[in-house]
Amino acid sequence: DTGVSQDPRHKITKRGQNVTFRCDPISEHNRLYWYRQTLGQGPEFLTYFQNEAQLEKSRLLSDRFSAERPKGSFSTLEIQRTEQGDSAMYLCASSVPPGQGLLGELFFGEGSRLTVL
């Protein structure tokens, strides 16, 4: 399968614990996005990378959230000191480099569902 893969698919944790999600984008895509989706809502933008550079962060992304893409390939999203309000589906998406006329056509992974008890 050459799509976007995310790991783990499900994570149950206790409040106050740290969790980390990993995303492997489609190999030729240099842009990588993180979104959060709660029940009954559309995905909300969190942050995005072009190669290893984090170019934008949403105000939704509190100081407890950090994302990295150290070598411009896979990315991790870490949530420290989790709270019950962090329970959501965390979606990763990737896209082709700019200039190819396909901006906005994101390819999504299946998501990592977080449950904070």
Added chain:
Amino acid sequence: AQSVSQHNHHVILSEAASLELGCNYSYGGTVNLFWYVQYPGQHLQLLLKYFSGDPLVKGIKGFEAEFIKSKFSFNLRKPSVQWSDTAEYFCAVTNSGNTGKLIFGQGTTLQVKP
């Protein structure tokens, strides 16, 4: 700030009925518009997109959408739905800048009864 509004949260139709899902966006500049679909247990996938040109765009599985700039709308249509169209549908917008960041509506759940 950009926002997207989908008017119908839950739609129930019988097979062969016609479908129209409303989508309005708020942004004054040039936009790119999308409809994504999420079938049960699957990831979000692109249904169709509008970048420029003919405001009536056709997507996969017989879906189409019409961009009406004066109404800031991008409604999704299908003349005859099938049970397999049961899914959640999301309208999304991005501006013509370089971020590629999508702003999504809250989604419409479509249930098609056989």
